[in-house]
């Protein structure tokens with residue numbers, strides 16, 4: 290199989306996320322049509338493409354949030370498709386992190402509890418989870434805001450809380466779907482600077498879905514999708 294998405298990768302290193310032959314239908318819509326992707330450990334990869342091209346579907350398949358109709362996803366030697374639903378959910382809680390466009394913070398929980406939540410869901414006691422939550426909030430410039438509700442934070446602050454929540458379980462891979470989509474361009478740049486600095490310092494692999502070239506410019510490599518297929522960057526650029 291030709292692995293277009295692998296071409297042009299700057300760093301050498303073993304494959305960390307491998308997807309082969311991914312097909313996914315949503316009802317009548319053929320969202321993924323045979324996608325092969327290889328991502329190395331510590332890479333920052335932007336998944337780009339027009340609206341409806343299959344970016345989020347690919348992200349959700351890579352992260353084991355949805356199951357492809359056919360094809361396989363392996364992350365750090367764990368074949369996601371071979372896991373039971375419970376095992377997959379455990380894998381997501383302990384090895385993966387997620388950040389979405391609007392942060393999706395729980396409105397009734399304080400910043401600290403929002404960040405502590407993934408740890409608590411994975412079995413960590415609240416007191417201990419809060420210590421780690423505080424440390425991440427401080428690292429992301431939110432010291433003193435631990436007790437605030439999401440409605441008491443600016444958009445950029447709320448998105449930093451969402452980043453802290455995505456990173457608090459020290460994930461091997463952070464999946465981000467339009468993580469700056471709800472922010473103005475200056476705030477978006479600051480959030481991207483913080484995000485890329487943190488993942489580079491921690492060696493976290495980052496897969497980020499975006500239609501924004503400025504966001505993608507923070508990545509090591511771009512994977513283009515069109516009509517459910519990976520296209521080469523050269524081809525995409527020529528269109």
Ligand SMILES: Nc1ncnc2c1ncn2[C@@H]1O[C@H](COP(=O)(O)OP(=O)(O)OP(=O)(O)O)[C@@H](O)[C@H]1O
Nearest residue numbers: 315316318320339340341342343344345346347500
């Ligand atoms: N739950 C669903 N039910 C039905 N169709 C869906 C569902 N999720 C996605 N689709 C369809 O599958 C295709 C791919 O959607 P997807 O969300 O992956 O695209 P995308 O590239 O992330 O789009 P956008 O940039 O607009 O968020 C689209 O045609 C979309 O309408």
